[in-house]
Amino acid sequence: MRLTYYLTFVAANALIALGLGYLFFKPPNDYWQGLLLAGAFNVFLCWRYYQQIKEEDNNAK
Structure with a gap:
């Protein structure tokens, strides 16, 4: 579970970094919107994994 959390966090x-790079350093296109949306979804998944890890740690004590 922790490995999934860290991989999701890195992804x-x-x-998000790629999306911001396209937004600020490339001509206007639609790539940055998709990248930022995918990054936001991964942030949501990362938050969910983090909540599960905290819950497992609390149950282990």
Whole structure:
């Protein structure tokens, strides 16, 4: 579960960074919207995994 959390966190940051890069450093196109949307979805998944990890840690104590 922790590995999934870390991979999702890295993927979310990478997608958001790519989306912002397209937004600010490339001519206007639609790529940045898709990348930012995918990054936002990964942030949501990352938050859910984090909540599950916290719950498992609380149950283990």
